[in-house]
Amino acid sequence: MVSNHLHLEEPIRMSSILEPSKRNFFPAMTKIVGTLGPKSRSVEAISGCLGAGMSVARFDFSWGDAEYHQQTLENLRAAIRSTKKLCAVMLDTGGPELQVVNKTEHPISLKADAVIVLTPDQDKEASSNLLPINFKGLSKAVKTGDTIFIGQYLFTGNETTSVWLEIHIELPTLTDKDKEVIRTWGARNSTDILSVSYTRHVEDLRHAREFLSKLDGLSQTKIFAKIENVEGMIHFDEILREADGVILARGNLGIDLPPEKVFLFQKQAVHKCNMAGKPAVVTRVVDSMTDNLRPTRAEATDVANAVLDGSDAILLGAETLRGLYPVEAISTVGRICAEAEKVYNQDFYFKKAVKCVGQPMSHVESIASSAVRAAIKVKASVIICFTSSGQTARLIAKYRPTMPVLSVVIPRLKTDQLHWTFTGAFEARQSLIVRGLFPMLADARHPVETTNATNESILKVALDHGQASGIVKPHDRVVVCQKVGDASVVKIIELEN
């Protein structure tokens, strides 16, 4: 029996809940973004995070300077080399966020019923009754009776953190400080994904794209809209059309929205992203793991529901940034995701996605959905997809195959009139935030023409890679999606050994 809701493909025996889960070579199809900070920035800590399943590292420029984040990034590179795990780099802007400037590095506690003065004078020392704010226009932006909410990361010493106001702040979404960081740190480190904090309108993204296109090395950076207030939520559809992906910043948005409405936003936003074939990233899932080894029941269930809703990735903030158990937080979330993926109603979802595209389908989309359908019908253990731009692989992932997709990124030679370089590295890393995609960068010495001989030799390398990592075993069936000459083909192969 196939039920027509998005969870539980079919009823299961209660006793089967206790059956131990099979170990996979990868923790989950759902990806985990880890924010790197004080508790997760040494080579050792980052290696642990990569081993536990983190595939995107987020650098949050709401705090810390470029030098601090550069050191962390160098450590990430060392950890990638030693663990041989791929990891994408996400630059998260500060955005129009008002911050309390606490230079004392000591936590500050606020007392109930106390009177607090907010001052734009950043030279003043922060205390329980005086909070310096990094925004001169505050007194003009508020009126008597307005509420000012002070974010929860506040006063933990290391992070200067968010203050939220029930008002519209006349600051651009990409501030001058953000632009400076992108121009310097971002360009120097070939940022894979730019997270545009507090995206409020589609213009915010157009502006960001135009800005990136003028910078050396950043024209390929994917732009993710971080939706964290009601304004961004209201303009969601137009934002999604322009974005390469969306981050549902439930922490900040959850303050702006009545609690009983948060789930509605999540389900709608994730669904819209799924239908558009763009990655949806959900934040703030296991806050309590910042200080504890186990999540609460509500948090554990929430992670599973995010997967059943169709999320591509889970973003951990304080849990990895300043939490006591970054590695355990990642592995716990990964295990919950893997369990939820097993009961995800792929059949129902697939039909909805096909219906939503309508007819006629584009050729690539038709090939991609057919590859997923064939793989499920023949119980293939993996789909191997050849891609250069990454588009075919993303389209396959859109149909949420139940098996991993090994996306073999074939480099292309390109020139800017001065130099010749190979593409591929960006495309491979950028798929690390898409549910089910596991990229592999083909050797740049392979010629890019799609002849039978080159296809076969690259496929052999991919299969060897799959076998070495345990993703494919002897006698497995594998679905391959590639171009032979001018024709896109989906073929099913049976492995001998």
Ligand SMILES: Nc1ncnc2c1ncn2[C@@H]1O[C@H](COP(=O)(O)OP(=O)(O)O)[C@@H](O)[C@H]1O
């Ligand atoms: N270098 C390649 N060798 C063989 N097949 C390829 C290559 N690049 C893409 N394909 C296949 O070609 C078809 C679509 O082509 P195209 O849109 O150019 O791919 P993409 O945009 O993903 O790079 C898909 O079947 C894809 O798997």
Ligand SMILES: C=C(OP(=O)(O)O)C(=O)O
């Ligand atoms: C991720 C969030 O915020 P921040 O960027 O402040 O960590 C959030 O609000 O969910």
Ligand SMILES: [K+]
């Ligand atoms: K931020």
Ligand SMILES: [Mg+2]
């Ligand atoms: Mg294409």
